[in-house]
Amino acid sequence: xxxxxxxxxxxxxxxxxxxxxxxxxxxxxxxxxxxxxxxxxxxxxxxxxxxxxxxxxxxxxxxxxxxxxxxxxxxxxxxxxxxxxxxxxxxxxxxxxxxxxxxxxxxxxxxxxxxxxxxxxxxxxxxxxxxxxxxxxxxxxxxxxxxxxxxxxxxxxxxxxxxxxxxxxxxxxxxxxxxxxxxxxxxxxxxxxxxxxxxx
Numbered sequence: 208x209x210x211x212x213x214x215x216x217x218x219x220x221x222x223x224x225x226x227x228x229x230x231x232x233x234x235x236x237x238x239x240x241x242x243x244x245x246x247x248x249x250x251x252x253x254x255x256x257x258x259x260x261x262x263x264x265x266x267x268x269x270x271x272x273x274x275x276x277x278x279x280x281x282x283x284x285x286x287x288x289x290x291x292x293x294x295x296x297x298x299x300x301x302x303x304x305x306x307x308x309x310x311x312x313x314x315x316x317x318x319x320x321x322x323x324x325x326x327x328x329x330x331x332x333x334x335x336x337x338x339x340x341x342x343x344x345x346x347x348x349x350x351x352x353x354x355x356x357x358x359x360x361x362x363x364x365x366x367x368x369x370x371x372x373x374x375x376x377x378x379x380x381x382x383x384x385x386x387x388x389x390x391x392x393x394x395x396x397x398x399x400x401x402x403x404x405x406x407x
Contacts, residue, residue, distance in 0.1 A: 210336025213352035213376065215367030223351060223364035230345045239380050240293045241342040243330070245302040247359040258307040263406035270311050274318070281319035292321040294383045295390065296330050296339070303403035304359075313394045323387035333379055342376050350376045 218226060231238060249255035254269035284291060295312060297305055309324075316322045333339055343364075344350040350373045351364040367373060 211334065211339050213340065213342065213350055213365045213367050213372065215365050215369065215372070218364045218366055220361055220363045223353070223366070226366065227343065227351065230349060235289055235345045237346050238289065238291045239344045239377065241339065241380050241383065242293065243296045243339045243341055244355065244359060245298055246304040247355070250360065254311065255307065258403065258406070261406050263402045266307060267310060270314055274314060277315065278318050285319060290321060292384060294323055294325050294380060294387055296325050296327070297393070298327050301397065301401070306398060306401050306403050309390070309394055309398045312390055316390045322390040323384055324390050324393040325383050325387040329383055329386055339379070342380065344373065344377055344380065347373055347377060349373060
């Protein structure tokens with residue numbers, strides 16, 4: 208096992224979603240997420256499905272189509288006083304998946320999610336013990352390492368509520384967040400106008 212791993216309770220995907228949702232919808236003030244993998248499979252996303260079959264125009268249209276519902280969602284989070292923060296690690300050359308995801312995340316940033324992009328140079332000092340995992344946390348109460356199969360499909364999570372472990376992972380996240388670039392600036396410079404290879 209990598210030294211960069213959360214240790215705790217192993218949860219099925221359904222149990223992880225249920226546990227996270229209960230905490231997220233409770234009196235949470237801060238939800239933080241570190242995305243390290245360069246490719247995922249987004250189950251249940253019509254825009255991702257369009258991207259995966261090479262229909263780039265449809266993928267972008269569907270991102271735009273969801274904007275009113277996503278705006279309402281972020282307005283509700285703001286009313287609750289809940290900050291949602293994300294660090295998205297992006298390596299060069301940018302993967303086809305990330306060209307799609309960064310379009311989606313750019314919209315989320317516009318609507319209120321606090322999203323920053325970290326290059327490999329920023330994460331490298333944290334990876335002496337192995338690649339950083341995909342980590343989600345709520346306040347200083349819980350951290351989850353989300354687990355994926357080789358294709359990038361979520362399979363479950365490892366949950367820890369142990370104070371020192373949560374503080375360690377929150378510290379890694381904050382260190383990266385504070386030094387990373389706002390996604391809007393990164394997107395305008397590196398992603399705007401790109402389309403995945405083979406997309407029509």
